[in-house]
Amino acid sequence: MTERTFSIIKPDATRRNLTGAINAVIEGAGLRIVGQRRVKLTEAQAKKFYEVHAERPFYGELVGQMTAEPVVVQVLEGDNAVARYREVMGATNPKDAADGTIRKQFALSIGENSVHGSDSIENAKIEIEQFFADDQIVG
Ligand code: RTP
Ligand code: MG
Numbered sequence: 001m002t003e004r005t006f007s008i009i010k011p012d013a014t015r016r017n018l019t020g021a022i023n024a025v026i027e028g029a030g031l032r033i034v035g036q037r038r039v040k041l042t043e044a045q046a047k048k049f050y051e052v053h054a055e056r057p058f059y060g061e062l063v064g065q066m067t068a069e070p071v072v073v074q075v076l077e078g079d080n081a082v083a084r085y086r087e088v089m090g091a092t093n094p095k096d097a098a099d100g101t102i103r104k105q106f107a108l109s110i111g112e113n114s115v116h117g118s119d120s121i122e123n124a125k126i127e128i129e130q131f132f133a134d135d136q137i138v139g
Helices: 011-015 019-028 043-049 059-068 081-089 102-106 121-131
Strands: 002-009 032-039 071-079 115-117
Touching: 002 019, 002 081, 002 121, 011 019, 011 059, 011 071, 019 032, 019 071, 019 081, 019 102, 032 121, 043 059, 043 121, 071 081, 081 102, 081 115, 081 121
Parallel strands: none
Antiparallel strands: 002 071, 002 115, 032 071
């Protein structure tokens, strides 16, 4: 089924000029980039986005990293896009990520792991609405 998912190319990747290389992996996997913009997250935006992790020990560091430099927020569309993009990203910790995945190729560490992708269709919808107006997504 055709779905949409929300993606972030994180600061560790934008800093190293990897936006194009990551987009090539995304498009090569059959996902279409139907919305995209570059944005510097505010602390409030990052805190809200990662609210579910608020009690975790790495929360402060995560918010700090996500606001340090610009990110690229994206809407990806395709067959089973949510699950498909999770496959393409690879495991959270790049040490555990499969060959060919974005995190295996580009991530620096479990925290600076280059990309975010929604973990459910429900969360994808919430996350997309947080960053994109309807007319900013063109399928
Ligand atoms: P994401 O939400 O970014 O797509 O990644 P994920 O589902 O694979 O990982 P999740 O468990 O939701 O964690 C969100 C982000 O928090 C950072 N993290 N740091 N230092 C640590 O132990 C640690 N664990 C997680 C990562 O940046 C992870 O992507
Ligand atoms: Mg997650």
